[in-house]
Amino acid sequence: MEEILSVQNLTKYFANKGIFSSSKIVKAVDGISFSLKKGEVLVLAGESGSGKTTTSRLILRAIEPDSGTIFFDGVEVTRESKNLDKLRMQCQIIYQDPYAAINPRMKVSDIIMEPLQIHKIGTMSERKKMVIDALHEVRLEPAETIYEKYPHMLSGGQRQRIVLARALVTKPKVIIADEPVSMLDVSVRAEILEMMRELQEKYGISYIYITHDLSTARYLGQRIAIMYLGKIVELGPINDVLFHPRHPYTQALIDAISEPNPDNLYQDKKIRINEPTDIDVYQGCRFRSRCPYAIEKCKDEPPLDQVEKDRLAACFVKIN
Amino acid sequence: MDYISVTDLKTQYKTQTGIVHAVDGISFFLEKGESIGIAGESACGKSTLGLSIMRSLQGGKVVSGDILFEGKSIIKISESEFTKKYRWKEIAMIFQGAMNSLDPVFTIEQQLHEILKQHNYTGDFNAKASETLISVGLNSSVLKKFPHELSGGMKQRIVIAMALLLNPKFVIADEPTTALDVLVQAQIINLLKKLKKDGMSIMLITHDLAIISEIAEKIGVMYGGKMVEFGNSSEIYKNPKHPYTQGLLESIPSLKENKKPKFIRGNPPSLINPSEGCRFYERCPHAMEKCKKDPPQFKTESGYVQCWLYE
Numbered sequence: 165m166e167e168i169l170s171v172q173n174l175t176k177y178f179a180n181k182g183i184f185s186s187s188k189i190v191k192a193v194d195g196i197s198f199s200l201k202k203g204e205v206l207v208l209a210g211e212s213g214s215g216k217t218t219t220s221r222l223i224l225r226a227i228e229p230d231s232g233t234i235f236f237d238g239v240e241v242t243r244e245s246k247n248l249d250k251l252r253m254q255c256q257i258i259y260q261d262p263y264a265a266i267n268p269r270m271k272v273s274d275i276i277m278e279p280l281q282i283h284k285i286g287t288m289s290e291r292k293k294m295v296i297d298a299l300h301e302v303r304l305e306p307a308e309t310i311y312e313k314y315p316h317m318l319s320g321g322q323r324q325r326i327v328l329a330r331a332l333v334t335k336p337k338v339i340i341a342d343e344p345v346s347m348l349d350v351s352v353r354a355e356i357l358e359m360m361r362e363l364q365e366k367y368g369i370s371y372i373y374i375t376h377d378l379s380t381a382r383y384l385g386q387r388i389a390i391m392y393l394g395k396i397v398e399l400g401p402i403n404d405v406l407f408h409p410r411h412p413y414t415q416a417l418i419d420a421i422s423e424p425n426p427d428n429l430y431q432d433k434k435i436r437i438n439e440p441t442d443i444d445v446y447q448g449c450r451f452r453s454r455c456p457y458a459i460e461k462c463k464d465e466p467p468l469d470q471v472e473k474d475r476l477a478a479c480f481v482k483i484n
Numbered sequence: 485m486d487y488i489s490v491t492d493l494k495t496q497y498k499t500q501t502g503i504v505h506a507v508d509g510i511s512f513f514l515e516k517g518e519s520i521g522i523a524g525e526s527a528c529g530k531s532t533l534g535l536s537i538m539r540s541l542q543g544g545k546v547v548s549g550d551i552l553f554e555g556k557s558i559i560k561i562s563e564s565e566f567t568k569k570y571r572w573k574e575i576a577m578i579f580q581g582a583m584n585s586l587d588p589v590f591t592i593e594q595q596l597h598e599i600l601k602q603h604n605y606t607g608d609f610n611a612k613a614s615e616t617l618i619s620v621g622l623n624s625s626v627l628k629k630f631p632h633e634l635s636g637g638m639k640q641r642i643v644i645a646m647a648l649l650l651n652p653k654f655v656i657a658d659e660p661t662t663a664l665d666v667l668v669q670a671q672i673i674n675l676l677k678k679l680k681k682d683g684m685s686i687m688l689i690t691h692d693l694a695i696i697s698e699i700a701e702k703i704g705v706m707y708g709g710k711m712v713e714f715g716n717s718s719e720i721y722k723n724p725k726h727p728y729t730q731g732l733l734e735s736i737p738s739l740k741e742n743k744k745p746k747f748i749r750g751n752p753p754s755l756i757n758p759s760e761g762c763r764f765y766e767r768c769p770h771a772m773e774k775c776k777k778d779p780p781q782f783k784t785e786s787g788y789v790q791c792w793l794y795e
Contacts, residue, residue, distance in 0.1 A: 211665040319751045320526075349525040350691055351735045355747035376666060379737040383745060406739065420670035421739055422694035426718040429697065432677055433670045 167235075168370050169255070169338055170199035174222055174232035191446060192218040194394040195232070200338065203368040207381040207402065209417070210391035216374045219391075220340045223372075224257060237337065253283045256331035260343035262323035266315050266330075272299075273311045276330045283334060298329040302359060321352035328359065335367075342374045357384055378421055382406055390414045393450040396468060400475035410477040410484070412436070412455050449479070457481045486552070487685065488654065489513040493549035495529075495536045502756040506532040506544065508709035511781070511788075514702060519686040521696030521717065523732065524706035525752055530689045531580060533706070534656045537687070538577045539566055553654070572603055576652035580659045580689075583639035586631040592642055593627040599649050612649065619682075620645045620675060637668035644675065655679075656687045661695055673698050693736060697721060702787070705729045708753045708763030715787030725789040727768045762791070 173195050180188040193215045200206050208216045222229045225241070225248060233242050236255060241247045256279075259265040266275050276295045280286060286294060299307035302325040315323055324344060331339050341360065345353040357380060363369050375381050381388060381402065388405050390398040390413065398411040409415040416437040422428060441453045448463040449455070455462070461480045468478040495507035506529040514520055522530045535541045537551055539558070551559050558570055579585075587595060596613040605612065614624035620641040631639060640660065647655055657676070661669040676686060676699055688699050696703060696717065703720045705713045705728065713726040724730045731748040738745075750767040761776040762768070768775070774792045781788035782795060 211667065321751070349752075350693075351525060351732055351748040353747070354735050354737070354745035355749075357737075357745070358747070379739045382739055383737045416667060418739070420666040422670075422673070422692075422698055423738060423740065424693040424697045424721055424733060424736060426697055426721045428694075429699070429701065429717065433674050433698065435667070435670055435674065437667060 166202050167199045168202045168237060169223070169372075170197075170235045171219075171223065172197045172233045172235075174219065174234070175230045176218055176222055176227065177230055191394045193222060193229075196391075196394075196396050198389055198396065198399065200370050200372060202337075203364065203370055204387065205364065205371040205373055205385045207385035207388040208372060208374045208391060209376060209378060209381055209388055211376060211417075213393065214391040215394040216391055217342055220257065220342050220372065220374055223340065224252065224255060249283075253279075253334050254336050255338040255340065256334065256336040257340045257342065258324075258327050258331055258344045261347055262320055262327055263347075265327050266323060268315050270315075271311075272313050272315070272318075272326055275315075275326060276333050279330060279334050285334065294333055295329075298333045301332055301363070302326075302329045304329070320348050321356065324348060324356055325359070328356070332363065336369065338370045338372070340372045340374070343376070344373075345380060346375070346377065353380065360384065378406060378417060379423075390417070393445060395450060395478065396476075397451065397479070398475075398477045399468070400472075400477075404472075404475060408484075410471050410475070410482050411451075411479045412457050412481065412483055413451050415483060416454075457483060486513040487516040487518070487554060489552045490537070491550050491552075493533070493536060493551065494547045495532050495541065495544050496547050497532075497544040499756070504755045505709050505758055506755055507536060508755075508758075509549070510704075510706075510711045511549075512702070512704050512711060512714050514685060517683070517685065518701045519680060519688065519699055520702040520704060521693075521700035522687065522689045522704050522706060523691065523693050523696055525691060527752060527755070528706045529709040529755070530706050531658055534577060534658050534687065534689050538575060538656060539563070539571070540577065572599070572647075572652060573650045574652055575654045575656070576647040576650070577656040578644055578647045578658060578660050581663070582643040583636065586639060586642065588631050591628055591630055592634075595642075596627075596646065596649060599646060603650055605650070616645045616649050617642075619648065619679075621671075635668075636664055637671060640664060640668070640672060641675065644672075648679070652684070654685045654687070656689065658689045659691075660688070661692070662690070669695075693721075693733060705732065708758065709755050710763055710790060712764065712791065713784075713787070713789045715784055715789075719784070719786050725784060725794060726764075726791050727770050727793070728764050731767075 174193055175195050176193045178190045178192055180190055210216055221227050223234060233240060236251045239247045241251045273295055276298055277291050280291045296307050299310055304310045304325050345356050373384055385402045388402045389396045392413050398405060398414050409418060419434045419436055436456050438454050438456055443453050449466050452458050452462045466478045466480050468476045471477045471482055491511050493507055493510045497504040497506055524530045536546050550557055558566060597609050600609050617624055617626060622641050661672050686699060688696060700717055703717045704711045707728045713729045724733055734746040748767055753763050760778055762779050765771050765775050770793055779790045779792045781790055
């Protein structure tokens with residue numbers, strides 16, 4: 165399959181400048197590489213602070229990377245501003261919080277039309293039709309009535325569909341979805357996910373699905389990259405990774421998930437992770453201080469090696 | 485005798501647009517040593533239920549119904565008597581998002597001592613504070629620290645420690661794991677399991693049915709201010725009766741099984757002056773003519789269900 169987006173050695177450090185103390189470097193994204201194939205859903209999973217969101221913002225160049233290259237549809241976008249315009253039109257983002265992602269003073273019609281105005285697409289009447297079409301696409305019915313509404317008249321799930329419609333209206337090839345359902349009620353989550361999946365099949369849209377929730381990840385994704393403190397620690401086909409993790413961190417994440425089962429009541433949750441100690445996380449393997457399998461060798465940084473066909477893991481131990 | 489029993493509790497908020505019937509006739513009971521999970525979507529009244537039991541409602545009022553704790557009403561007594569006998573001493577609450585409301589300018593020690601002082605604790609403050617911290621799995625060196633020096637999971641443990649400080653028997657935990665990372669969440673679940681083993685009852689308020697299954701023997705499912713189903717958790721997980729409970733369980737994606745999550749169509753109802761009839765009517769796949777009248781509680785094996793299908 166052809167690649168639509170590819171990221172090589174992307175790096176972003178933030179300097180945490182204290183007034184009194186010397187500045188502390190946070191390696192938010194540290195030399196990560198991955199690619200997204202056409203029509204594929206790639207999941208970026210990990211805890212808060214693992215660099216998932218920074219990665220998405222780097223791809224859209226909302227923040228400048230320190231180094232690394234991004235190829236979108238075969239062209240390099242890190243340097244050329246002409247290519248950047250194309251990237252920003254064809255690569256859209258959905259944010260986590262549907263209450264903060266849309267302007268409460270704008271009508272639904274203006275919210276969805278704004279990207280068309282920015283990219284100078286169509287005439288006024290064509291734009292109006294595109295907005296109505298986008299509303300139909302995300303099943304906000306009756307679209308003509310919703311068109312005139314303000315965000316406060318809509319529920320969280322409906323707002324998130326407005327955000328999705330706004331992303332769809334420029335006919336993107338890639339949508340980055342940053343925790344699109346984590347703020348929504350469980351009963352409406354599946355609806356948004358199903359909609360995303362339908363759009364993927366209908367228009368061949370590729371997604372980067374950013375989440376900490378491995379169960380929804382498995383429902384939507386084909387491949388998964390597990391991130392820990394700015395590094396990808398494991399990458400591969402989603403079922404392989406989730407059923408046979410090779411990195412201890414992936415294993416700990418899977419252990420931590422609860423499923424609704426009344427038998428849970430009678431047993432403690434298994435936690436195969438240590439309490440973090442005060443060693444420098446940027447020395448050697450970053451997971452070393454919490455890893456139950458750590459060995460002497462882990463003081464060196466493990467490379468992201470191929471462990472099986474299509475599977476990578478950055479671990480010297482490679483549990484089985 | 486039931487340990488805790490709530491009968492036909494109604495709590496309302498007065499607003500400019502009308503009266504919000506946040507808790508609208510809720511009944512449940514718990515036996516000694518049992519814990520309950522309250523499940524439901526946002527704005528279904530589950531936090532209001534917790535606040536009503538704790539008598540910490542802001543702007544709202546319990547208009548009818550009764551709450552018995554070890555056989556004695558905690559609604560009919562005066563505010564000062566409740567504070568003297570029950571608040572934090574018998575019944576405590578871990579408030580939602582409380583880990584973000586720790587006072588940033590005081591050390592953890594000062595904040596724990598403040599609670600002891602408020603409640604006229606007579607023993608040794610230092611011993612009590614460090615003993616409680618150890619019980620939630622923290623080191624007593626945390627006492628000298630300020631909130632900004634602690635991680636989210638540690639702050640949540642501090643908040644739990646605060647609730648436990650005066651040895652309550654019943655703790656209401658409102659979304660204690662939300663906003664925590666999955667690994668930290670698992671640790672907090674194990675902490676709650678340990679507290680249960682030590683003899684505490686927990687009322688766990690959350691939208692996450694998976695977490696309830698870790699803690700609670702009983703479940704109350706709330707929808708639109710009503711408790712639509714109540715019973716033993718084993719019964720509810722294996723054989724959910726109310727269409728809303730069924731929908732809720734089917735909407736959870738599974739990591740292990742290959743089933744496709746389903747969703748519940750439509751939006752939750754407004755609780756301002758709700759009309760008669762089942763609150764789930766608009767979204768229910770089994771809605772029928774009869775559902776326009778309020779469904780009564782029909783008995784099930786271990787509790788009840790409010791749905792005409794089980795008449």
